Amino acid sequence: MSKIKSLTKKQLFLPIFSMILVMLVNVIYDIACGNPPLSFFQIATQTTTSGNTILFGRLIDVLNRGSEVAILAIGMTLVVSASAGTDISVGSVMSLSGGLCCMLLAGYGVTNVSEYKVPLIVGILAGIALAVVCGIFNGFLVAYLNIQPMVATLILWSAGRAIGLLLCNSAIVYVRVPSFQFLGSYCGFLPTPILVAALCILITALVLKFTAVGTFVQAVGINKKAARISGFNSSKIILICYAVCGLCAGIAGIVATSRIYSADTNNIGLNMELDAILAVALGGNSLGGGKFNLAGSIIGAYTIQAITTTLYALKVSSAQAPVYKAIVVILIVVIQSEPVKAYFKKLSAKKAAAKEAN
Amino acid sequence: MDSNIALTMRGICMTFPGVKALDNVDFTLKKGEIRALMGENGAGKSTLIKCLTGVNKFEAGEIHVDGIEGPIINKDTMDAQKKGISTVYQEVNLCPNLSVAENLYIGREPLTKIGTVNRRKMNQMAAQLMKDLDLDIDVTQNLEEYSLALQQMIAIARAVDMESKVLILDEPTSSLDDNEVEKLFGMMRRLRDQGVGIIFVTHFLEQVYAVCDGITVLRNGTLVGEYSVEELPRVKLVAAMMGKDFDDLASIKPEGINDFSKVPLEIEAKGLSHPGTIKPFDLDIHKGEVVGLTGLLGSGRSELARVIYGADKAHTGTLKVDGKEVKIKAPIDAMNLGMGLLPDDRKAEGIIGDMSVRENIVLAMQAKQGMFKKIPMAKQIEIADKFIDMLQIKTASRETLIKQLSGGNQQKVILARWLATEPDFLILDEPTRGIDIGTKTEIQKLVIKLAEEGKSVIFISSEIEEMLRTCNRMAVLRDGMKVGEIGMEEMTQEGVMHAIAGGDHHE
Ligand SMILES: Nc1ncnc2c1ncn2[C@@H]1O[C@H](COP(=O)(O)OP(=O)(O)O)[C@@H](O)[C@H]1O
Numbered sequence A: 001m002s003k004i005k006s007l008t009k010k011q012l013f014l015p016i017f018s019m020i021l022v023m024l025v026n027v028i029y030d031i032a033c034g035n036p037p038l039s040f041f042q043i044a045t046q047t048t049t050s051g052n053t054i055l056f057g058r059l060i061d062v063l064n065r066g067s068e069v070a071i072l073a074i075g076m077t078l079v080v081s082a083s084a085g086t087d088i089s090v091g092s093v094m095s096l097s098g099g100l101c102c103m104l105l106a107g108y109g110v111t112n113v114s115e116y117k118v119p120l121i122v123g124i125l126a127g128i129a130l131a132v133v134c135g136i137f138n139g140f141l142v143a144y145l146n147i148q149p150m151v152a153t154l155i156l157w158s159a160g161r162a163i164g165l166l167l168c169n170s171a172i173v174y175v176r177v178p179s180f181q182f183l184g185s186y187c188g189f190l191p192t193p194i195l196v197a198a199l200c201i202l203i204t205a206l207v208l209k210f211t212a213v214g215t216f217v218q219a220v221g222i223n224k225k226a227a228r229i230s231g232f233n234s235s236k237i238i239l240i241c242y243a244v245c246g247l248c249a250g251i252a253g254i255v256a257t258s259r260i261y262s263a264d265t266n267n268i269g270l271n272m273e274l275d276a277i278l279a280v281a282l283g284g285n286s287l288g289g290g291k292f293n294l295a296g297s298i299i300g301a302y303t304i305q306a307i308t309t310t311l312y313a314l315k316v317s318s319a320q321a322p323v324y325k326a327i328v329v330i331l332i333v334v335i336q337s338e339p340v341k342a343y344f345k346k347l348s349a350k351k352a353a354a355k356e357a358n
Numbered sequence B: 001m002d003s004n005i006a007l008t009m010r011g012i013c014m015t016f017p018g019v020k021a022l023d024n025v026d027f028t029l030k031k032g033e034i035r036a037l038m039g040e041n042g043a044g045k046s047t048l049i050k051c052l053t054g055v056n057k058f059e060a061g062e063i064h065v066d067g068i069e070g071p072i073i074n075k076d077t078m079d080a081q082k083k084g085i086s087t088v089y090q091e092v093n094l095c096p097n098l099s100v101a102e103n104l105y106i107g108r109e110p111l112t113k114i115g116t117v118n119r120r121k122m123n124q125m126a127a128q129l130m131k132d133l134d135l136d137i138d139v140t141q142n143l144e145e146y147s148l149a150l151q152q153m154i155a156i157a158r159a160v161d162m163e164s165k166v167l168i169l170d171e172p173t174s175s176l177d178d179n180e181v182e183k184l185f186g187m188m189r190r191l192r193d194q195g196v197g198i199i200f201v202t203h204f205l206e207q208v209y210a211v212c213d214g215i216t217v218l219r220n221g222t223l224v225g226e227y228s229v230e231e232l233p234r235v236k237l238v239a240a241m242m243g244k245d246f247d248d249l250a251s252i253k254p255e256g257i258n259d260f261s262k263v264p265l266e267i268e269a270k271g272l273s274h275p276g277t278i279k280p281f282d283l284d285i286h287k288g289e290v291v292g293l294t295g296l297l298g299s300g301r302s303e304l305a306r307v308i309y310g311a312d313k314a315h316t317g318t319l320k321v322d323g324k325e326v327k328i329k330a331p332i333d334a335m336n337l338g339m340g341l342l343p344d345d346r347k348a349e350g351i352i353g354d355m356s357v358r359e360n361i362v363l364a365m366q367a368k369q370g371m372f373k374k375i376p377m378a379k380q381i382e383i384a385d386k387f388i389d390m391l392q393i394k395t396a397s398r399e400t401l402i403k404q405l406s407g408g409n410q411q412k413v414i415l416a417r418w419l420a421t422e423p424d425f426l427i428l429d430e431p432t433r434g435i436d437i438g439t440k441t442e443i444q445k446l447v448i449k450l451a452e453e454g455k456s457v458i459f460i461s462s463e464i465e466e467m468l469r470t471c472n473r474m475a476v477l478r479d480g481m482k483v484g485e486i487g488m489e490e491m492t493q494e495g496v497m498h499a500i501a502g503g504d505h506h507e
């Protein structure tokens, strides 16, 4: 009993618990449909028309589709921790970076090309660089002008997508070159987005492990004044977090654009900021800033994707899916809220007392 | 229950992970009595009080309150409040961004007929309450506009205003100056005469004898005894708290250098100022010298030190460190020049609450090394253990969150944070506030030891006695201005008082 209790206190309990719950729903669903009970976890191989062997299955699908949110969750975790606020512009910035990338590759005003105007790498780097600039802009407003994060990032939330649309001359720009599709399709037998996300996570994890970046960010997030007196440049650290968040949005934007080999600026990254914030919360991180747990956010991100995929598997239409997601969000928020926590604490205390009385 | 008794606690036991915080403690409080609850840091005073107010759940024992049948267990502070037990905690626990009036009536706001908060009435009531207590405060201002001292007074006013049989004051005086302490004592005596029982926790021994009727002493979570003030004079009280004979605290002053004129300067400040807090001042500090800053609370003691350190940026003047002119834009610049600052507001500017003792100790060192050069874990552990041992920090482990430590132990952690950076010049702003007498002496000895090693120190304290014991020289401040200096020969309790109060000499 006490073991279970100490387990529920661990920060990773919530995300892992939710993940398992989602998987359980899948297993039950499969049994109900007469499928093999573990078909959610089944990974099969398939040969594509071009002769490549690739992996597929629902689990692969979750990992694949969840890549963007997972990448965004890295930056969002840092932003939440350092500034006790969220960057709601990431979805728009994704679209903007994808838009710039495609515009450069196709040339302004051209909507459909089958060869590059500039080298691919230039387009990608420019798109990501613009996203970093957006992050720095957000960070400057928050850290140096003391504007509330929600308000500061609201600017690019609305303007980012619009600028992207302008860059693309209000059209969908198609880049029909196979190498452009690489980031959004397959690398060998695995979907490339999985590898991109894994690489981002790995680099972040290594940086957190071998440098003191985590300490810097968290010290500022927990007590900005005390951190300053102890020699930290709080404003600079917050700015860096927003810049990294922009970088993540840029990478996610390029992946998302590559998936559909076109800059559909109206739809790329749409509402993605909500999933990213939710991933952080689901990871057991306080949206009030301070201590953070990156692993939690990442698991949170894939859990959200698992929920979405499950809903589609359950034949819920994509228009209705947000309703069910909302229910999940409400549940999580309620479970995490202080009164509910206190209630469960009291309940277990009562049980213990009753036991002692016996 | 005896009709004379306001409160009894019997056999209270309480354990924190790794610490037996209370072991079978009894406590009795009569009506119309002010009883001091004494003990060193970590003795369990705050814990006992929190058991009483329902913040902590005790494992064994009984609490009885006058007028209520049978033993009571409070669910939380609100519940305790309903039973007539009001508390003011060690650290101000109000909302800085609400108005004073809102803070006073939070949770019990007067309502209008339609059920919204009646602000006019609330402000009127609050203003009246402030007037009754002789406090000059605009109740519509945000709480944060006022000094820590006034915030503390407001917290007390809030507790006093609610019909109480038992009033608990957990180190309310640590941030008050003499004048304000006197006001508080007036308030306490008035309440005592109305029959309220008051539990008073303080680290200032003279206050015990100024206002209390009885003394209860705790040590290491156990009861040492319950006494009347007459039967426990100062020396015996200290002995009871420390569990050993009183070693003479006055004898720690070194024989060392008294004439610093030939010693090189560490700090040379000329015309430094910060608008609104401190007017231009000059200050020289020699290597190995301890300079005290004295003056009333709010006279600019902390502010002067903060300008040198760059916590507040200097607007005018020049600063030389070790003979070289330097520009300090932010604390990190000062740190790189070998400075450190232990701030007076421990909660707001000292501790990183959600980090462990270890992380808090290596924090400044890590900041100096920069973001990308992490101090290896083995080294962090070594440093943390060294200081936990050296300063005798009472903590369940080095990985315990600092916010779970008692105030004095938190202070030691912050001190360790600076000692770990091996500074040449250390600014200590109220380093012994809220700390027990034994540790106080340790810190004073440490300051003197640092000076002997050739390090310079600015020492700020509200207790003149302890400044006299540690400082070689003192600078006097009044209304945000440095008005003079006091050398060794004039450094007596009286001389300092005169200088602070102003008058003809020392100007
Ligand atoms: N929340 C807590 N968790 C763990 N240990 C605690 C907690 N609060 C207090 N303690 C420990 O209990 C002991 C008594 O602390 P406290 O009552 O705050 O002492 P005092 O107020 O007398 O200085 C100390 O050893 C302290 O470290």
Ligand SMILES: [Mg+2]
Pocket: B045, B046, B047, B090, B406, B407
């Ligand atoms: Mg205490």
